[in-house]
Amino acid sequence: MASRVTEVAARLYDACVERFEADHLFYQQDLLALDVIPKAEIDLLLKCTQALVDQKLFRLHQGANNRLAWKIISRDDAEKLQSLSPDESLVYNVIHSSGRSGVWIRNIISRTNLHKSILDRCVKSLESKNYIKSVHNVKYPTRKMYMLAGLAPSEDITGGAWFTDGVLDANFINSVAGYIEYTVSRRSWYEVPAADRGRNKRIKTATGKAEVKSESEKVYLPYPANYSGYPTVEMITNAVNQSGITPVRLGEESIVQLLQMLCFDRKLVALNNGANYKSLKNPEVVKASQSRKPAAGEEAGAPILGLGKNGMTEAPCGSCPNIKLCSPGAAISPETCEYFDPWFEKVLGF
Numbered sequence: 173m174a175s176r177v178t179e180v181a182a183r184l185y186d187a188c189v190e191r192f193e194a195d196h197l198f199y200q201q202d203l204l205a206l207d208v209i210p211k212a213e214i215d216l217l218l219k220c221t222q223a224l225v226d227q228k229l230f231r232l233h234q235g236a237n238n239r240l241a242w243k244i245i246s247r248d249d250a251e252k253l254q255s256l257s258p259d260e261s262l263v264y265n266v267i268h269s270s271g272r273s274g275v276w277i278r279n280i281i282s283r284t285n286l287h288k289s290i291l292d293r294c295v296k297s298l299e300s301k302n303y304i305k306s307v308h309n310v311k312y313p314t315r316k317m318y319m320l321a322g323l324a325p326s327e328d329i330t331g332g333a334w335f336t337d338g339v340l341d342a343n344f345i346n347s348v349a350g351y352i353e354y355t356v357s358r359r360s361w362y363e364v365p366a367a368d369r370g371r372n373k374r375i376k377t378a379t380g381k382a383e384v385k386s387e388s389e390k391v392y393l394p395y396p397a398n399y400s401g402y403p404t405v406e407m408i409t410n411a412v413n414q415s416g417i418t419p420v421r422l423g424e425e426s427i428v429q430l431l432q433m434l435c436f437d438r439k440l441v442a443l444n445n446g447a448n449y450k451s452l453k454n455p456e457v458v459k460a461s462q463s464r465k466p467a468a469g470e471e472a473g474a475p476i477l478g479l480g481k482n483g484m485t486e487a488p489c490g491s492c493p494n495i496k497l498c499s500p501g502a503a504i505s506p507e508t509c510e511y512f513d514p515w516f517e518k519v520l521g522f
Contacts, residue, residue: 181220184208185229188244197233197241228253231265252303259286263294267304267318272326274307274319310335333418333426347417349430350462353439355411357451357458359403361392392454402448405431488515 187206192198200217203209209217221242224230228250235241245253253261262284267275281291295318298304305321310331319325334345395401403411409427412418431449434440440449451458488511489495498504506512 177219177223180208180216181223184220185224192244194244194246197235197243199235199239199241259290260294260297263291264298264303268320270319272319272323274309274317274325274329277316277318333420333422345430348412349434351412351415351417352408352430353434353451354455354458354462355408356403356440356449357453357455359401360450361394361454364391364393390456392456402443402450404448408449488512
């Protein structure tokens with residue numbers, strides 16, 4: 173009888189490996205449907221499953237509605253488990269059940285009911301055999317956590333792409349965020365053609381000297397209100413991954429985190445409930461802000477407080493130190509301002 177159970181159990185295991193995925197939870201009816209158990213004998217099935225559990229080839233689970241269920245264990249993992257003591261096997265199974273999320277050492281104690289000294293010995297033994305590893309949780313940095321050595325921690329544990337060895341990589345974040353802001357800015361503003369900026373001509377300035385109006389500086393204007401070509405999250409993600417500025421491929425979730433940060437910093441504006449984004453500054457202002465060396469005591473990447481070229485900054489009033497004293501009919505007034513006529517000539521090109 174024992175030889176028959178061993179033979180049928182071996183065929184049952186091979187059939188499960190061929191039919192089910194490694195993490196698939198299967199039930200009694202699933203095993204009977206494999207047509208391995210002769211005459212669908214329940215008693216023989218239970219003996220075979222118990223034999224496979226004893227050989228560490230099946231892992232016993234409590235399935236839906238408290239039904240008995242199993243999962244496959246690979247032969248390599250089974251060899252590992254067979255070499256463990258009962259206490260080590262208990263600890264290993266608890267850590268295995270946590271998957272990529274890892275498990276806190278205190279939770280292992282509560283689930284195994286092992287004394288701390290015994291648990292410490294088991295953990296040390298499993299680590300020395302390279303079966304498990306300790307992981308750093310960025311959310312709970314003081315907690316000692318463990319997971320299987322062959323698994324990569326989830327983003328909830330590592331913090332995602334913006335953390336390196338559990339430490340926030342500020343330089344990497346600023347680099348990618350700067351690229352995103354510039355990319356969005358290029359698709360939020362358009363450059364005014366040189367032919368539309370007026371002809372180069374000499375104008376008389378407030379100093380009385382005739383100067384040539386400069387056309388070298390690029391002029392940008394925002395797109396009209398009905399413009400629909402603002403970049404999407406997918407477009408921004410593809411641009412970042414194709415740029416070569418990141419050593420790893422970033423997903424849309426990681427890019428959305430930076431977009432939300434840029435919106436919070438008032439560098440970008442989310443449109444259509446976050447489907448599109450536009451920049452508040454034109455590409456020249458963004459480039460100047462990113463290339464500027466920070467002043468003493470100023471953080472790198474701090475934004476330029478200037479608004480760039482607009483009516484208020486170009487008009488004489490925007491930079492006039494006496495603007496608070498200026499009013500119609502007073503000694504300092506718009507009627508007597510000597511800077512308006514040269515400014516109008518420069519802007520309008522006459």
